[in-house]
Amino acid sequence: MTTYSAVRTTGIYCRPGCGAKPLAENVRTFTLPAAAEAAGYRACLRCRPYRVAGPLADDTPELVCRAVQLIIAGALDEANEDALGARLGVSARHLRRMFHDHLGATPDQFARSRRAHFARRLLDDSDLSVTDIAFASGFGSLRQFNRAMQEVFRFSPRELRDRRRRTDRLAADGGLRLRLPFSSPYDWDAVLSSMRLVPGVESVADRVYRRTIVLDGSPGMLEIGPGGVDHLLLTAHLPYWEGVIHIVERAAQLVGTETHGVLGEWGPFEGAVRRLAPDAAAGLVLAYGLPVPGLGFGLTHAFPAPEAVIDEPGVAGDLARAELALV
Structure with a gap:
């Protein structure tokens, strides 16, 4: 510590x-x-x-x-x-x-x-x-x-x-680039290999992790890759910068830069679906996720919000209803 x-x-x-x-x-x-x-x-x-x-x-x-x-x-x-x-x-x-x-x-x-x-x-x-x-x-x-x-x-x-x-x-050809400091020991390649990616929402290529996100109904994309001996590099492509601190801190939690590579979750609903109904995640994305065209890297949709899934039968719908009941 x-x-x-x-x-x-x-x-x-x-x-x-x-x-x-x-x-x-x-x-x-x-x-x-x-x-x-x-x-x-x-x-x-x-x-x-x-x-x-x-x-x-x-x-x-x-x-x-x-x-x-x-x-x-x-x-x-x-x-x-x-x-x-x-x-x-x-x-x-x-x-x-x-x-x-x-x-x-x-x-x-x-x-x-x-x-x-x-x-x-x-x-x-x-x-x-x-x-x-x-x-x-x-x-x-x-x-x-x-x-x-x-x-x-x-x-x-x-x-x-x-x-x-x-x-x-940090110069970038687009987006906002920031350092994500990490505490040793931290192994980026081990983190990437342990990720269970949701197709369409996340991808990994050339040691760079990418994912789609949604801010107030507008799509964005995050890219995280190697930086230096004590940090990763995050490039955020977002519709606006207000409150970006929370996006960056959620990204740091997601890839475990403050927990020695212990992966976190992007959000409680997405995390619950991935833990309890992992086989349903890809289908939910295609059926209810916000389409995000033109990004490439295999990214096509954002993970759906619980409001979009609330009428879905089965575990995913139950999780969405439980999440919204806590708000």
Whole structure:
């Protein structure tokens, strides 16, 4: 698990391997950037801790893990901790206490840290405007975005963009290209070989995984392939960039970059169908999936939403009805 070192005398926290050599008595350790930031430390500009994956500890309680997954999906973008607690059947006070005890930060602090670190990656990797980056990262306003970046990095977004290194920018012939950092050990070829692909929705060619997705009724495509010794490269072809942080985080979960190659799911309904009715998945795609013509690579449809399958008899229809009952 990644451990971040914070230096009391400088007020800066670093990722493992940073060249800084502080005295041991001046160092505090944290398991998450959000915890270091909640304690008043700012991210190191040299080692750039936002470029490493930060998985939760294995002994993190299920309630906290569930809350984190909801935050990653955007639960705090337009709601507060009271609403998040209500979704989990606990009070906001109890949820904050659990987060503080196990993550070192409140749910709001955890969400803010993830948004700020994702925005920092976009400032490095992409040529998106500062305004686009603010909303792509899940911030509700430019003022909120600017304040968070000052608090976490002590610089404005424009100053951070000016500080990016020449090799940071990722050029792409279309779409938005980003690094997906992973924690070692991680074997991309082993991940690809363990995938059970849904025909028409997913494909693998030349060590690149591709899949279709749907955003508010409009189709998109993701491409994930080898990048470097500590990251994959994701290229997102989407109808718009607002909230893209959640797409990127779901992609990271899907290919297990924060869980040492343990594969996740794109969405709960799709995951349930693939586990409980795998033989039905391909037929559902052809019958109910949104057609996505012209992509190539064997991609023809997006996986259907539960609303499209709710009247389907059998296991798939039951799963769709159960999923919609939870919304």
